Amino acid sequence: MRMQTARDLGALLRERRLLFGWTQQELADRCGASKRWIVGVEAAKPGAEVGLVLRAIAALDQEVSVRSRPHATADELASFLEEIDRTEP
Secondary structure: OOOOOHHHHHHHHHHHHHHHOOOHHHHHHHHOOOHHHHHHHHOOOOOOOHHHHHHHHHHOOOOOOOOOOOOOOHHHHHHHHHHHHHHOO
């Protein structure tokens, strides 16, 4: 799954959590977060700590990979970041 927004990340975490058959509280316990935090990430609310996001991803047996976009210009990257800002709640 290609993730470009916080909403994409929240959807992935929810999908994997449900695949594992875990409640939000079970995932929270497994990654050292609160249930409220899990609810917020799944709803794409701003303010989620990156470290907790990475622990939640690891708890769901996923990994994060970052690739460069070799043909992206500075203007394309700026446009991409503006689009992300517009889609964030």
